[in-house]
Amino acid sequence: MQRCGTVAVVDLSGKVVVITGGARGLGAAAAQAVVDGGGRVLITDVLEAEGAETAAKLGEAARFVRHDVTSESDWQAALEYALAEFGRLDGLVNNAGISTGQFLEQESVEHFRQVVEINLVGVFIGMKTAIPLLRTNGGGSIVNISSAAGLTGLALTAGYGASKWGVRGLSKIGAVELAESRIRVNSVHPGMTLTPMTAPVGIRSGEGNYPGAPMGRVGSPEEIAAAVAFLLSDAAGYMTGAELAVDGGWTAGLTVKYLTGQ
Numbered sequence: 001m002q003r004c005g006t007v008a009v010v011d012l013s014g015k016v017v018v019i020t021g022g023a024r025g026l027g028a029a030a031a032q033a034v035v036d037g038g039g040r041v042l043i044t045d046v047l048e049a050e051g052a053e054t055a056a057k058l059g060e061a062a063r064f065v066r067h068d069v070t071s072e073s074d075w076q077a078a079l080e081y082a083l084a085e086f087g088r089l090d091g092l093v094n095n096a097g098i099s100t101g102q103f104l105e106q107e108s109v110e111h112f113r114q115v116v117e118i119n120l121v122g123v124f125i126g127m128k129t130a131i132p133l134l135r136t137n138g139g140g141s142i143v144n145i146s147s148a149a150g151l152t153g154l155a156l157t158a159g160y161g162a163s164k165w166g167v168r169g170l171s172k173i174g175a176v177e178l179a180e181s182r183i184r185v186n187s188v189h190p191g192m193t194l195t196p197m198t199a200p201v202g203i204r205s206g207e208g209n210y211p212g213a214p215m216g217r218v219g220s221p222e223e224i225a226a227a228v229a230f231l232l233s234d235a236a237g238y239m240t241g242a243e244l245a246v247d248g249g250w251t252a253g254l255t256v257k258y259l260t261g262q
């Protein structure tokens with residue numbers, strides 16, 4: 001098996017993948033994994049300068065287009081652009097998202113709606129728009145980025161957690177409805193991973209710096225991207241409706257250290 005940096009390369013040769021929110025963070029790492037695997041990628045984001053720069057670094061196998069995931073017309077235009085540039089569509093990674101940090105009681109209705117609109121409604125519109133193209137292609141893979149907060153109840157995530165549970169559910173519905181069309185739909189549930197989204201929380205990478213997870217450290221974007229690339233690939237050909245926790249054991253349960261405080 002080939003390796004790139006610290007992560008094994010998954011074979012994605014010939015595949016064309018659209019990744020939302022790919023200008024930076026987990027989406028940019030997933031785009032890198034697609035290109036490392038021999039695929040081509042359309043990065044979309046509302047961050048135009050960062051998105052264009054990320055795509056340029058990936059070279060000829062990558063493109064960028066501005067795209068707000070809450071807009072149906074933007075979705076149509078983005079997927080048409082992918083087809084025009086690359087001629088096919090094999091995969092969609094619904095990665096774009098925003099996070100929230102309020103107690104339920106203090107969360108404003110306006111902010112709750114905004115988070116759900118981007119994190120959940122955006123995924124729904126993306127799936128709905130991509131399905132006919134993937135069907136024409138003879139099948140494909142949709143990978144929806146949920147969160148550990150979509151597997152458990154996490155404090156301070158009223159809108160975020162609700163949206164991520166929704167993404168997990170929507171993925172199951174897609175899996176059962178689309179299996180006949182050879183379209184696989186799975187969700188990925190990252191634990192705490194160092195990106196521009198989480199940097200303000202003050203987490204640090206490195207062993208022992210994150211006692212909240214049994215593995216004692218936060219994840220790297222490349223480790224999440226490896227799971228995404230696997231689900232996009234034919235190696236995951238019998239997987240649909242799965243929820244893949246990539247969280248250092250965070251949602252698996254509690255450690256003895258945590259239980260005894262020692």
Ligand SMILES: NC(=O)c1ccc[n+]([C@@H]2O[C@H](COP(=O)([O-])OP(=O)(O)OC[C@H]3O[C@@H](n4cnc5c(N)ncnc54)[C@H](O)[C@@H]3O)[C@@H](O)[C@H]2O)c1
Nearest residue numbers: 021025026046068069095096097147190192193195196197
């Ligand atoms: N970093 C973590 O610890 C972590 C953990 C669990 C889940 N996640 C999820 O992973 C995904 C990526 O997060 P990240 O950590 O890379 O965060 P990030 O903030 O670095 O990246 C998210 C990207 O989404 C884009 N985006 C936001 N709103 C958009 C919109 N309306 N249309 C298009 N793009 C939009 C942002 O511009 C940004 O580039 C998110 O869905 C997030 O909820 C992250």
